[in-house]
Amino acid sequence: MNQTHDSRLRRFVDGVAERLIRHRNTLLILFSAVTLALAWGASQARLDPGFNKLIPLSHPYMKTLTDYANVFSGANRILVNVRVKGDGDIYQKPFMDTLRAVTDEVFFIPGVNRTRVSSLFTPSVRYTEVTEEGFVSDVVVPARFSAQPDELAVVQRNVARSGTIGRLVANDQKGALVQADLQEINPETGKPVDYAEIAGKLEDIRAKYSSDGIEINIVGFAKVVGDVQAALGQVFMFFGIAFAITAVLLFAYSRSLKLTVVALLVALLPVVWLVGLLPAFGLGIDPMSILVPFLIFSIGVSHAVQMTNAWKQEVLAGRTSREAAIAAFRKLFIPGAVALLTNALGFMVIMMIDIQIVRELGITACLGVTLMILTNKVFLPIVLSFLRLERGARSSADSDARHPLWWKISAFATPAPALVAIVASLAVLGWGTLESRKLEVGDIGSGVPELRAESRYNQDHNRIVSTYSIGMDVLTAVVESKTGAEGGECLSPALMQAVNRFEHRMKGVAGVQSVVSLPSAAKFTIAGQNEGNPRWAFIPSTGDSLRQGARAMDPQMGLTVDGCGAMQVLIYLQDHKGATLAHVGSEMKRLIAADHTPGVTFRMAGGSAGVALATNEAVEHAEVTMLLAIFGAITLLCLLTFRSWRAVLCIIVPLALVSILCNALMARLGIGLKVSTLPVIALGVGVGVDYGIYLFERIEHEMRLRGLPLREAYYEALRQRGTAAVFTALTMALSVGTWAFSSLKFQADMGVLLAFMFFVNVLGAITLAPALAYWLNLSVWQRQGERVLQGEASRQAA
Amino acid sequence: MRTLVGLAVSAAVAAASVYAFSPRPYPEQAPTQVRTDSMRINDLALAGNRLVAVGDLGSVFYSNDGGVSWQGALLDRPFDVALTDVHFRDAAHGWASGGDGRVMATRDGGLSWTTLRVEKDVSEPLMGVWASPDGTLFAYGSYGRFLASSDGGKAWQQRDIGVEDFHVNAVEGGSDGRAMLVGEQGMALKSADGGQRWQKLAPFYHGSLFGVARLDADTWLAYGLRGNAYLTRDFGASWQKLSVPMPVSLFGHARTADGRVLVVGQGGSVFELDAPGTGLRLVKRTGPLALTGVAVAGGALVVAGETGLKRIAKEDQ
Numbered sequence A: 001m002n003q004t005h006d007s008r009l010r011r012f013v014d015g016v017a018e019r020l021i022r023h024r025n026t027l028l029i030l031f032s033a034v035t036l037a038l039a040w041g042a043s044q045a046r047l048d049p050g051f052n053k054l055i056p057l058s059h060p061y062m063k064t065l066t067d068y069a070n071v072f073s074g075a076n077r078i079l080v081n082v083r084v085k086g087d088g089d090i091y092q093k094p095f096m097d098t099l100r101a102v103t104d105e106v107f108f109i110p111g112v113n114r115t116r117v118s119s120l121f122t123p124s125v126r127y128t129e130v131t132e133e134g135f136v137s138d139v140v141v142p143a144r145f146s147a148q149p150d151e152l153a154v155v156q157r158n159v160a161r162s163g164t165i166g167r168l169v170a171n172d173q174k175g176a177l178v179q180a181d182l183q184e185i186n187p188e189t190g191k192p193v194d195y196a197e198i199a200g201k202l203e204d205i206r207a208k209y210s211s212d213g214i215e216i217n218i219v220g221f222a223k224v225v226g227d228v229q230a231a232l233g234q235v236f237m238f239f240g241i242a243f244a245i246t247a248v249l250l251f252a253y254s255r256s257l258k259l260t261v262v263a264l265l266v267a268l269l270p271v272v273w274l275v276g277l278l279p280a281f282g283l284g285i286d287p288m289s290i291l292v293p294f295l296i297f298s299i300g301v302s303h304a305v306q307m308t309n310a311w312k313q314e315v316l317a318g319r320t321s322r323e324a325a326i327a328a329f330r331k332l333f334i335p336g337a338v339a340l341l342t343n344a345l346g347f348m349v350i351m352m353i354d355i356q357i358v359r360e361l362g363i364t365a366c367l368g369v370t371l372m373i374l375t376n377k378v379f380l381p382i383v384l385s386f387l388r389l390e391r392g393a394r395s396s397a398d399s400d401a402r403h404p405l406w407w408k409i410s411a412f413a414t415p416a417p418a419l420v421a422i423v424a425s426l427a428v429l430g431w432g433t434l435e436s437r438k439l440e441v442g443d444i445g446s447g448v449p450e451l452r453a454e455s456r457y458n459q460d461h462n463r464i465v466s467t468y469s470i471g472m473d474v475l476t477a478v479v480e481s482k483t484g485a486e487g488g489e490c491l492s493p494a495l496m497q498a499v500n501r502f503e504h505r506m507k508g509v510a511g512v513q514s515v516v517s518l519p520s521a522a523k524f525t526i527a528g529q530n531e532g533n534p535r536w537a538f539i540p541s542t543g544d545s546l547r548q549g550a551r552a553m554d555p556q557m558g559l560t561v562d563g564c565g566a567m568q569v570l571i572y573l574q575d576h577k578g579a580t581l582a583h584v585g586s587e588m589k590r591l592i593a594a595d596h597t598p599g600v601t602f603r604m605a606g607g608s609a610g611v612a613l614a615t616n617e618a619v620e621h622a623e624v625t626m627l628l629a630i631f632g633a634i635t636l637l638c639l640l641t642f643r644s645w646r647a648v649l650c651i652i653v654p655l656a657l658v659s660i661l662c663n664a665l666m667a668r669l670g671i672g673l674k675v676s677t678l679p680v681i682a683l684g685v686g687v688g689v690d691y692g693i694y695l696f697e698r699i700e701h702e703m704r705l706r707g708l709p710l711r712e713a714y715y716e717a718l719r720q721r722g723t724a725a726v727f728t729a730l731t732m733a734l735s736v737g738t739w740a741f742s743s744l745k746f747q748a749d750m751g752v753l754l755a756f757m758f759f760v761n762v763l764g765a766i767t768l769a770p771a772l773a774y775w776l777n778l779s780v781w782q783r784q785g786e787r788v789l790q791g792e793a794s795r796q797a798a
Numbered sequence B: 001m002r003t004l005v006g007l008a009v010s011a012a013v014a015a016a017s018v019y020a021f022s023p024r025p026y027p028e029q030a031p032t033q034v035r036t037d038s039m040r041i042n043d044l045a046l047a048g049n050r051l052v053a054v055g056d057l058g059s060v061f062y063s064n065d066g067g068v069s070w071q072g073a074l075l076d077r078p079f080d081v082a083l084t085d086v087h088f089r090d091a092a093h094g095w096a097s098g099g100d101g102r103v104m105a106t107r108d109g110g111l112s113w114t115t116l117r118v119e120k121d122v123s124e125p126l127m128g129v130w131a132s133p134d135g136t137l138f139a140y141g142s143y144g145r146f147l148a149s150s151d152g153g154k155a156w157q158q159r160d161i162g163v164e165d166f167h168v169n170a171v172e173g174g175s176d177g178r179a180m181l182v183g184e185q186g187m188a189l190k191s192a193d194g195g196q197r198w199q200k201l202a203p204f205y206h207g208s209l210f211g212v213a214r215l216d217a218d219t220w221l222a223y224g225l226r227g228n229a230y231l232t233r234d235f236g237a238s239w240q241k242l243s244v245p246m247p248v249s250l251f252g253h254a255r256t257a258d259g260r261v262l263v264v265g266q267g268g269s270v271f272e273l274d275a276p277g278t279g280l281r282l283v284k285r286t287g288p289l290a291l292t293g294v295a296v297a298g299g300a301l302v303v304a305g306e307t308g309l310k311r312i313a314k315e316d317q
Helices: A002-022 A024-042 A060-067 A093-107 A149-162 A195-209 A221-232 A234-254 A257-281 A289-316 A321-350 A356-386 A391-395 A404-413 A415-436 A456-467 A493-507 A518-529 A543-553 A578-594 A607-642 A645-669 A678-705 A710-741 A745-775 A780-797 B002-021
Strands: A077-084 A126-131 A134-139 A175-181 A214-220 A474-481 A512-516 A566-573 A600-606 B041-047 B050-055 B059-063 B083-088 B094-098 B102-106 B112-117 B126-131 B137-141 B146-149 B168-173 B179-183 B188-191 B209-214 B220-224 B229-232 B250-255 B261-265 B269-273 B280-285 B291-297 B300-305 B308-312
Touching (some): A002 A356, A077 A456, A093 A195, A214 A221, A214 A456, A221 A234, A289 A356, A289 A745, A321 A607, A356 A678, A404 A745, A474 A493, A474 A578, A493 A543, A493 A566, A518 A543, A578 A607, A607 A645, A645 A745, A678 A745, A678 A780, B041 B250, B050 B094, B050 B300, B094 B137, B137 B168, B209 B261, B269 B291
Parallel strands (some): B041 B300
Antiparallel strands (some): A077 A175, A077 A214, A126 A134, A512 A566, B094 B102, B094 B126, B102 B112, B126 B137, B137 B146, B168 B179, B220 B229, B300 B308
16 A cells, blocks of 8 residues: 555656756746746835744733823833943032933933933933921022032032932932933924834934943933844844854865856845735844744755756766756655645744744745745756756765765664664663753843843943833833722822732732832822821822822822722842742732732733743743644654654654753853744754655655665765765754854844754754654554565565 | 554654643742831831831831731731831830821830821821820820820820920930920920920020930930930930931931840931940941941841831941
8 A cells, every 4th residue: 555655656756857858948047037036025015123022912911002002101211321431420510411411412312201211411311308398399400500610519419419329310329311212203304213223223322422431331222122123234144154153164065166156146135035024924134033044044055955866876877967967856856845735834833922023934944845845856857957067076976885984873773772762772862861950941141131230231220220210121011990099099098008918918928128109109209298207108098198198199200090990010030030030920810810900900010121021921831832843743754654653753852852952051151041042942943854855755765665674774875965964964953053153132032942852852863863763663564664675576476 | 564663753743742731830039028127117116025017018027026028917007108116115005196186005025006097187207105104105206296095095185295397206204203395396295294294405506306315303305307316314404415427317227135235227327325435336337328227136136227127237327
């Protein structure tokens, strides 16, 4: 049954091969036309910073975030820190002049909400003092300030009384902030604000005002976007380097300029097609999916090497180019297409992750490898059929003599070396498993995870966090209220006391730095109304008494909406490490559930830490699903291809081992499991399975059809395909390895891990897989082969 | 047999995979606790050797180790508003008061508390309770509240002693029945008969007074807004303004076992009345925010205020 099915498929492939080459002229023109059209499309592709795609939008926390995105917009804040270098404090003329100028410049950046800019020079920053005569409140920097010594002394005194130290003035009084909120839509133009433009303007401010005595630090979401966009340009350089490395290696390997050029061009083809097709799918290139072209190029080279290698071997065996192309197609179409389909499946699995940017990565990569079936398996043989192999390339061909290296390696298919390989693997497995348990979800370092720790941005970030009391990692809860209190929800003692209790309890949670809520502001105001006596600073239990705190209930303060139907509680965290987020998140959940107030709902969670928390939860949730799906898919495809559970285990077990090792490596390198590293295992396994499929397809052929013993069959597989496989692994590892130098942290992480996966997978495929083949008794294939040969022999005899 | 080896290896890898990718526990974090160092604590008093502190969210904490560790006391009716004052007559008997006109009493040195009174419709705080040597309890506070109970706190009557609707911020008295009352806008009254009759003192300051300390029958210290502190040596007939190094408002005081008078206030400052009684000397600055209560226990200085409880060991004072 199997045999007839096999031969039917083989006859079909043979037929396709013949037809392909017969119509090669037409097809060549067709392919060229498609390429030209898509190349034009590729030039239309746009870069997209894709930050909104990083948010797991269907997570319940993110629903809260989007519901109130327009109300509590404080998240999109820019901070410009003007700081004195060396000795001295801010109370000196050069500093004050610079701070005033920077305040003005920030004020005029397009998209900045001009009513919410604050610094010592804005009228919104005041000091208040309770005197015998009552409240005194005035601006911190007096009108007509000209930085005379007596005026500087007044400013210094006012700053001390304004409560801005730690917020707008550094704790060590050597720096002061200009704080601004960005609007999503620029009210002057009606268009969405351009982050790149804002980041550029901020950089101009830095260039203009930095001096020997003054340092400028800039942080804020817009600046991150700008820096990431600027860094994206580097990717083209990395692509160039990868291309050059591949070209050199290809030439060294094939010693044929023609084959090198053909392989490179054919590998580039799916990249061009893919980028050309993206606009048609409504997709852009974001910082993560920009890596797909590398991947596609590398995989393309890998398959092109297999194909050109097979073609070359046929030519060396004395066939014409045309015959050799047909033979190569016949030999490689099935394993190649299966391998590519497995890749595609692997990438499709990534789409299960509920984060847009990862999903698009999956779609893009899936599309890319599918296109490759056409370009590599169809277009390449056509090109090869026109080619004449150079003399130089011919001379290098090895004869029938045994290839010494491959013969040695094929010993892994014999008992003792196989045992050694297995024992060594088990040892590595034990270490890797223990080490992989140390893997952490989420970010591990401080600062923004997109950029490296030593980047300018993160240095600025650390400077501000270390000299001010404000944190950058804020988790917010939104409190919705329908108590029906007279005069607005803010006058509902039940609501205010519930929020006050929540704030108090959250302060006791490990990892929480401070909490800001409307009740705490109202308490402060109430005490202020009573001679500043702190004993009055509490939430009273009648609406009338609460009225004394009304000044804090102004929606302009950013803590509540008009009418107080919703207010936000800002929980500043010590850091945004995964463990901290998870702990604070679970405690928050527990505290909310344990204290119910009728009409009052606490909703989690917004703020930068809220997004990170939701993302971590989504990533954690997705990890196992994704692994099960990819391994399930590979198992199924291998089972369909080889119809042997033994072969499936030989291919899957090394991949599983390498996946564990990848996690162990992440733990060792301090790389967290997050949006960018989550797809790595799926990508690595999806690509790594190629080697196994190519090798075992040959082993199966040699054993099941020619009756060779395991070691001989394995040697044949290595001889015909091993070089190409190792070569491929090397070029792919090198080309993704170039990302390690990216200034984008997540690209660097992905590069290192993918290089590891690509390279170690081939090691697994040529050492552990044959060892398992021996110990799983794959020799049953040989007996099947012997029966086939006997059958043929008896048929011939008859 | 051979196949069994291969299967065993596969099973080992499968088992390792399940373990490697099973949910990874996060490192253990410190358990959530009530942070006495980040909530508003309004007052602090000694019940024998035990420290008792009261503050926001109806919290009462006690410490048996001089402020190193704090435990929550047992309340018969927990509540959310703040307690503003705690005061002990002896090691066992004490009273605490606060928002919603609340008065609570303890008979076991602050471990457990019984509610004596609470109001429903008005939430203005009481600022303290004074137990007169004649057995009457006086509770006083915002908007001229001056309540008296002669049955140990079951029934309370408002007494008109001429404080109008000014906040009564503090009352202190001694076993001889001499007492003094201070409040908003420089208001000061004295009583010589355990609080039954009060006499208004001649104005000596027009800003708010937050506290009064009895040093002896004739010598009293009153303090208030912006570094204003006054001393009388003739039971209130005449007052001398004390020199205070910083213009910070003063909110609380304590007399130590060795007879020193400590006064605390804004800017985390702790002052001590100097020996000649002419000025307050800065002893310690504990942080940027205001202090409202102070005590010395086992040599350590313990302060209470906007940022909670803080203990300063003897060697750091």
